[in-house]
Amino acid sequence: MKWHVVAVVATAVVAAACTEHLTTPGTCPAFCPGGQSVFRDTIISPVANGDSSFTGYVESSSLTSVLTSSGGVYGQNRAVIRFLPRTDSVLVSDTSRAFTVDSVTIEVGIQDRDTTSDNFVLEIYRLPKTLDSTASLATVDALMTPDNLITEVPEGVSARNGIVHIVLSGDSLSRVAFAPADSTILQIGLRVRADSATAARIGTPASGTFAPLFTTYVEAIGVDDTLQQQALGRISDQFFTVSTPAPPPPADLLAVGGIPVSRSFIRFALPEYLRDSATIIRATLQLHADAPVIGIPADTAQLVAGTELTDFGSKSPVIIGLTVQTPLLPGSQDASLEVAPLVQAWQGKTPTPSVIRLSLAQEGGTFIFPLFRSTRSASGAPTLRITYRPPFAFGGF
Amino acid sequence: MLRRIAALALAGLAGLTVQASAQASEFGIRGLGVPGREASAYSLGLGGAPSLFDGQSSVNPAALGTLSTATALFTSSGDWRSSTNPAGTLSTRDTRFPQMLIGGPIAHRRFAIGVSYSLYTDRDFTVVSDGIESPRGVPVAVHDTLSSRGGIDDLRIGGAWIASPRLAIGAALHFLTGSNRLTSRRFWEDTTYLSPAETAELSYSGAGVSVGVLWNPTHRIELAASFRHDGSVGIDRDSTGNGQVAFPTSAIGTVQLPTTITAGVRAVLTPRVALSLSGISRNWSVADSSIMAQGAPGARNTIGINGGLELIRNAHLPLKYPIRLGAHYTTLPFLLITDPQPREYGISVGTGRRFAADRGGFDIAVERIWRSEGSSYTEGATVITIGISVRPPGIGQ
Numbered sequence: 001m002k003w004h005v006v007a008v009v010a011t012a013v014v015a016a017a018c019t020e021h022l023t024t025p026g027t028c029p030a031f032c033p034g035g036q037s038v039f040r041d042t043i044i045s046p047v048a049n050g051d052s053s054f055t056g057y058v059e060s061s062s063l064t065s066v067l068t069s070s071g072g073v074y075g076q077n078r079a080v081i082r083f084l085p086r087t088d089s090v091l092v093s094d095t096s097r098a099f100t101v102d103s104v105t106i107e108v109g110i111q112d113r114d115t116t117s118d119n120f121v122l123e124i125y126r127l128p129k130t131l132d133s134t135a136s137l138a139t140v141d142a143l144m145t146p147d148n149l150i151t152e153v154p155e156g157v158s159a160r161n162g163i164v165h166i167v168l169s170g171d172s173l174s175r176v177a178f179a180p181a182d183s184t185i186l187q188i189g190l191r192v193r194a195d196s197a198t199a200a201r202i203g204t205p206a207s208g209t210f211a212p213l214f215t216t217y218v219e220a221i222g223v224d225d226t227l228q229q230q231a232l233g234r235i236s237d238q239f240f241t242v243s244t245p246a247p248p249p250p251a252d253l254l255a256v257g258g259i260p261v262s263r264s265f266i267r268f269a270l271p272e273y274l275r276d277s278a279t280i281i282r283a284t285l286q287l288h289a290d291a292p293v294i295g296i297p298a299d300t301a302q303l304v305a306g307t308e309l310t311d312f313g314s315k316s317p318v319i320i321g322l323t324v325q326t327p328l329l330p331g332s333q334d335a336s337l338e339v340a341p342l343v344q345a346w347q348g349k350t351p352t353p354s355v356i357r358l359s360l361a362q363e364g365g366t367f368i369f370p371l372f373r374s375t376r377s378a379s380g381a382p383t384l385r386i387t388y389r390p391p392f393a394f395g396g397f
Numbered sequence: 398m399l400r401r402i403a404a405l406a407l408a409g410l411a412g413l414t415v416q417a418s419a420q421a422s423e424f425g426i427r428g429l430g431v432p433g434r435e436a437s438a439y440s441l442g443l444g445g446a447p448s449l450f451d452g453q454s455s456v457n458p459a460a461l462g463t464l465s466t467a468t469a470l471f472t473s474s475g476d477w478r479s480s481t482n483p484a485g486t487l488s489t490r491d492t493r494f495p496q497m498l499i500g501g502p503i504a505h506r507r508f509a510i511g512v513s514y515s516l517y518t519d520r521d522f523t524v525v526s527d528g529i530e531s532p533r534g535v536p537v538a539v540h541d542t543l544s545s546r547g548g549i550d551d552l553r554i555g556g557a558w559i560a561s562p563r564l565a566i567g568a569a570l571h572f573l574t575g576s577n578r579l580t581s582r583r584f585w586e587d588t589t590y591l592s593p594a595e596t597a598e599l600s601y602s603g604a605g606v607s608v609g610v611l612w613n614p615t616h617r618i619e620l621a622a623s624f625r626h627d628g629s630v631g632i633d634r635d636s637t638g639n640g641q642v643a644f645p646t647s648a649i650g651t652v653q654l655p656t657t658i659t660a661g662v663r664a665v666l667t668p669r670v671a672l673s674l675s676g677i678s679r680n681w682s683v684a685d686s687s688i689m690a691q692g693a694p695g696a697r698n699t700i701g702i703n704g705g706l707e708l709i710r711n712a713h714l715p716l717k718y719p720i721r722l723g724a725h726y727t728t729l730p731f732l733l734i735t736d737p738q739p740r741e742y743g744i745s746v747g748t749g750r751r752f753a754a755d756r757g758g759f760d761i762a763v764e765r766i767w768r769s770e771g772s773s774y775t776e777g778a779t780v781i782t783i784g785i786s787v788r789p790p791g792i793g794q
Contacts, residue, residue: 027484030733030774031426031524035692037541037583039532279593281532281585340591387532387590392581394597394634397428397693397731 034396037389039281042274044384050267051374051382053254054314058261058363065111065201065365067241067259068122068190072197073294074114074367075244077259078140079190079202080127081108082238083214086184092220092227099218099230103169104176106150108190109203109210110161112299117194122153122164126175129185133240140242144191150175160298163210186214186234199296199367204239212236241364252376253290256303257360258369264358265316266382270346278388283343285356287335287372288380295330295368302361303328303335303370307342311353318357319345325361328368335370343386422776423480424739424768425520427693428731429630429652429684430548433516437496438472438784442747442762443705444723446673449621449661450611452511453498453786456659457609457623458555458567461509466755466788467501474782481775482733484526491521496784500555507559517551520577530585538586543579549601549630550575557611565611573603573630573654603630603654619663621675627654652687655679655698655730669709677701681730694732701727705745716758721747729768739770749784760784 066079089096125144203210216232249255255262304325306318346354373380425431437453448454452464500511523544555569577599584592605627661675684696705723729739749760768776
């Protein structure tokens, strides 16, 4: 009987060994069959004149911010926000009823502003609903008169961002009262002023918590119960920035961002030894701005690099989900992006075009507008530094 | 008394299994792997000494003549190992199926045939190492892992001619197949460097022949010898690349395989005690130049001696839990460093049982093995091997 027990125990022990664990500590050269891993580093320049910029991307509805500024390095910009129609009646117990307006609130989100200028003031004007994104700066400014002023909001020096909450009631309600021609649509314009040139980014519905909101508190006529008081909230459906017409970016520079929005494309010729068999460990795209990047101090934009499915020029589709990005700060003159995942897509039997597309994550919604040097510049052209491993000598012992 | 001693010995060796292993070994990294013993659990319990006389082992084709009926054998071994080298010590474990065989006599003929599948070499390992690399001039800590799974298998098709009740002569063809699945990984502490994994598969192909003889000059003495020549094994690399590129299969060379000469004697000292002794010689140095050409330190000839003592507890039922004790010593062919040659010695204990009128049976062997190359590279292993055999009635009788 004891022998049966021994046999069963031995069988169980062997079965317990079924989980493999084979790791052994090692040092070279005793434990380096195939030799030691070799890693190399090389720098690749773009194809001459294969880098270029194109302008005219991004619909205004995609913006996360609209801009307003008062000159200086920022230029002149006005933000315009239009809200959805408010309606002229409320529904109470299945019956549409007219209402009287008790009060109105307008919320505007300041995402970032220049706190280096003193006595910052945000001016909010009522604009006609017919004004659209084709309007010139002069047209908008002409409409920003004291008669159309809804309110002025001074901001504390320390406040970089926050929600501006405006309450209108009593006599001030006339500033947002609707005439029949308005079709209950409220459109506002935002302008900033300070002791020196200043700027602010105003949130849009795409910005989330900084989304603008127009709320009317009403009392339904002919109703006495708790349903009498209602709030009509309206979000913005249109928003855009009206700017001083800017000249197109210089042809010898690579523009990224701005208004209208620019993107840049940089083409590389990947050597065969990298395309076929190397394992890319790290790839760094080094960019040099022609001048320090302008923007609201301490504001940040994300510089995004992607690669293309096929090269159609300005309308080339990029590979969705395959992007890398790096923060870009005002005043910076160099930018580097770790683009190894993109370069890996250029390898193999079905490589994608070895093109990097540069854009900003906050396209059209930031004052940050880098102009990088290109292969046409006298110096400072982009470079791609690649660290790679040649094929490992698996055949060796 | 014998029963108690054997039970204690089995339990004692099983208790050592907290750190052990046998086939997978650090001594198989710099070459084709650790040579397999191509022996059944029965023979391993006796130190491998009676494998020349054992039809369930694959050492001597003439031993197929000892199979009294059609026999199917399946062997599993679990091993636990503690490997020490200058980089440290780690415990490992794994499971193997080192010996499978189907064979038996041809009815009404004086022939027996058999097909077996054995482990010729085992090259399972995972080596981890740490270091510092400075691919861009800045030191970065790295961790490397090199893994191998697989080895060379020996498919033997053999036959034996039973010339007389005292003499059997056998011959066999050996087809050497198998592969190594290799993976090299590097992890960088600086995560801006990607951690690549490169994989490849080495496939082996070769052939060999063996002849053997089994002679009983008296009813108490058995003599056996075998000669085996394996020519060379071709090695191809079918790299699966780095996930980006698939390389075509490429021949990376051939390695000369040794000629093996084995001889042994088995003496029935009393009806209840049998002693086995055998020696084996392999001229692995023929592989030295081809192994060194692939970057390894080299290969050396090997010799081994084995001894076993079987104690029959029941003379009427000799296969009912006999007590088997064994020991072996051998040098190992593949060097980790240039000098000295690695070696292995071990002790074993085993038993077995036939049941259902000998139609089924099992054998268990527990081995404790020590390997070393100088004082820097050592290994202790415990291996438990279980063989299950089936002898269906009416086949081959």
